[in-house]
Amino acid sequence: MRLVVDLNRCQGYAQCAFLAPDVFAMHGEEGLLYTPEADEAQREKLAQAAAACPVQAILVDAVDPPAEAVSGER
Amino acid sequence: MNGDASLEQLRREGRVVIVGASLAGLRAAETLREKGFAGSLTMIGDEPYEPYDRPPLSKQVLLGMAGADRTALPRRRALDATWRLGVPATGLDMAAGRVRLADGDEVPYDRLLIATGVRARPWPHAAEAELDGVFVLRTRDDGAALARRLAERPKRVLVIGAGFTGSEIASACRERGLAVTVAERAAAPLVGALGGVVGAVAAELQREHGVDLRCGVMVTALEGDATGRVRAAHLSDGSSVETDVVIVSLGATRNTEWLAGSGLGAGPRGIACDAGCRAFDIRGIVTDDIYVAGDVARSPHALFGYQFLSLEHWGNAVSQAETAAHNMLSASSDRLPHLWMPAFWSSQFGVNIKSVGVPTLGTEIVVSQGSLADRRFVGVYGYQGRVIGAVAFDHARWLPFYQELIETTVPFPPPFPTVDRRPEGRRPVDADFPDPSVPTHGPTVTLSGYSPADRRMTFTPAH
Ligand SMILES: Cc1cc2nc3c(=O)[nH]c(=O)nc-3n(C[C@H](O)[C@H](O)[C@H](O)COP(=O)(O)OP(=O)(O)OC[C@H]3O[C@@H](n4cnc5c(N)ncnc54)[C@H](O)[C@@H]3O)c2cc1C
Numbered sequence: 001m002r003l004v005v006d007l008n009r010c011q012g013y014a015q016c017a018f019l020a021p022d023v024f025a026m027h028g029e030e031g032l033l034y035t036p037e038a039d040e041a042q043r044e045k046l047a048q049a050a051a052a053c054p055v056q057a058i059l060v061d062a063v064d065p066p067a068e069a070v071s072g073e074r
Numbered sequence: 075m076n077g078d079a080s081l082e083q084l085r086r087e088g089r090v091v092i093v094g095a096s097l098a099g100l101r102a103a104e105t106l107r108e109k110g111f112a113g114s115l116t117m118i119g120d121e122p123y124e125p126y127d128r129p130p131l132s133k134q135v136l137l138g139m140a141g142a143d144r145t146a147l148p149r150r151r152a153l154d155a156t157w158r159l160g161v162p163a164t165g166l167d168m169a170a171g172r173v174r175l176a177d178g179d180e181v182p183y184d185r186l187l188i189a190t191g192v193r194a195r196p197w198p199h200a201a202e203a204e205l206d207g208v209f210v211l212r213t214r215d216d217g218a219a220l221a222r223r224l225a226e227r228p229k230r231v232l233v234i235g236a237g238f239t240g241s242e243i244a245s246a247c248r249e250r251g252l253a254v255t256v257a258e259r260a261a262a263p264l265v266g267a268l269g270g271v272v273g274a275v276a277a278e279l280q281r282e283h284g285v286d287l288r289c290g291v292m293v294t295a296l297e298g299d300a301t302g303r304v305r306a307a308h309l310s311d312g313s314s315v316e317t318d319v320v321i322v323s324l325g326a327t328r329n330t331e332w333l334a335g336s337g338l339g340a341g342p343r344g345i346a347c348d349a350g351c352r353a354f355d356i357r358g359i360v361t362d363d364i365y366v367a368g369d370v371a372r373s374p375h376a377l378f379g380y381q382f383l384s385l386e387h388w389g390n391a392v393s394q395a396e397t398a399a400h401n402m403l404s405a406s407s408d409r410l411p412h413l414w415m416p417a418f419w420s421s422q423f424g425v426n427i428k429s430v431g432v433p434t435l436g437t438e439i440v441v442s443q444g445s446l447a448d449r450r451f452v453g454v455y456g457y458q459g460r461v462i463g464a465v466a467f468d469h470a471r472w473l474p475f476y477q478e479l480i481e482t483t484v485p486f487p488p489p490f491p492t493v494d495r496r497p498e499g500r501r502p503v504d505a506d507f508p509d510p511s512v513p514t515h516g517p518t519v520t521l522s523g524y525s526p527a528d529r530r531m532t533f534t535p536a537h
């Protein structure tokens with residue numbers, strides 16, 4: 001599952017790191033580091049983290065990869 | 075045909091072509107579909123990969139937390155697009171409404187979005203740039219190659235240019251325990267974007283984390299060994315640095331060459347567009363069917379005197395793409411201006427740096443919260459008696475407040491009594507930006523005057 005965090009919006013509240021510690025981790029006092037592609041096993045926790053983020057900064061794939069035929073790719 | 079009917083037809087069966095299949099291109103495409111565009115959508119990208127996110131390349135990827143091939147962007151929705159990846163657009167025929175591709179194909183459009191972004195400025199000496207061990211960092215391939223080399227634990231990494239990307243690279247290397255030298259032409263890191271007062275804090279941070287930081291120097295030459303591997307760099311102060319990995323972080327060049335001769339107002343500073351993201355032609359007349367978004371755009375902003383602004387920021391690419399897509403499908407009275415408040419983040423040496431507004435416009439700075447010495451503070455930038463930007467070091471939660479000050483054009487220095495004001499915060503000082511005509515690592519915000527044409531600019535190479 002692909003994900004991205006809008007770090008302009010993120011306020012470092014760390015709810016995500018608490019709910020899905022294998023995907024999100026605080027780095028320093030208020031910085032956030034995350035794995036841009038999480039394992040399938042994280043699906044549930046990731047959904048919880050995205051829902052719990054107080055500023056709704058976490059975007060999780062709405063489409064399962066491979067999303068669609070990507071012609072001309074290599 | 076009247077306007078409404080033709081727009082209806084565009085929405086139903088029009089042809090939209092997007093050149094540049096990265097962050098801005100993807101978000102624009104999704105927005106088009108979200109708004110009910112049912113016609114054909116073609117995504118043209120010269121990289122052979124589906125859209126991926128670049129910020130992790132200098133952070134998670136170099137820290138070894140994620141592979142460079144695992145930063146593809148999540149999708150908001152299915153696109154039902156035709157993807158032409160791995161093939162660059164090489165020309166534009168505005169009169170015929172066609173984009174030419176490198177493989178000889180021509181793709182006709184009713185609406186075109188240009189989102190070709192920027193590329194890393196290479197090391198200016200071609201033969202030296204070719205040495206094994208010399209890198210730039212902009213693409214997934216760059217990230218993969220650099221991460222591989224760092225995993226081999228080089229003896230010393232040299233970063234040339236201490237802008238955001240260069241500083242983040244140095245930070246990741248230190249975190250992995252690698253020896254790092256940073257060479258910066260200006261007096262401190264980040265000065266092009268944040269000025270000398272904040273730059274001095276960035277310099278301390280680097281040194282405290284064990285970076286061998288050399289400011290006020292230029293790298294004059296890179297030297298290779300007999301096998302073509304880089305082994306040393308020579309500096310303008312006469313010193314040299316033994317190194318086996320060199321990362322050139324000297325800012326970016328706009329990807330507009332493919333538009334040369336097309337008649338579009340495109341040049342080394344980017345593509346000028348109006349507040350509604352419509353591109354200008356070289357005569358300064360706005361086009362009706364060509365839109366621009368992301369790093370390649372220069373657009374006027376109402377809050378900053380309508381000067382053309384180029385913002386090499388993630389949030390700008392997303393927001394401008396959404397506005398461009400909306401406007402493409404809208405009648406003139408329904409169009410929206412791109413009024414996004416400039417904002418970016420950077421994480422380095424354990425500090426979360428965030429900014430709103432346009433610090434580079436600022437002439438003065440006042441520390442309104444925290445303290446420079448603690449490296450936890452908010453600095454507020456002033457320009458002509460008004461608050462124009464703010465930067466926070468580990469103080470991100472306060473930024474929305476400062477954003478409001480900028481939006482409501484509050485006077486500078488800000489009138490509020492601060493909670494934890496310390497001596498250094500009592501009066502504004504010179505923000506100490508370098509002379510903009512002297513190139514440094516390249517600020518990621520560029521103000522470029524009022525002319526939609528781009529013909530008078532001369533570029534002074536950094537080295
Ligand atoms: C290492 C790194 C770290 C970053 N970190 C941050 C950060 O912390 N915070 C922040 O706010 N921003 C950051 N950024 C900036 C952010 O990634 C960019 O603002 C964003 O990628 C801009 O998106 P874009 O779609 O406009 O352009 P790009 O992402 O540059 O995409 C343009 C695409 O068009 C393609 N293209 C170019 N010419 C052609 C052609 N002729 N035909 C077809 N395709 C073409 C390019 O190859 C590219 O794929 C970072 C960037 C980098 C490189």
Ligand code: SF4
Nearest residue numbers: 010011013014016053
């Ligand atoms: S929960 Fe949201 S605001 Fe908090 S750290 Fe995670 S992404 Fe940031």
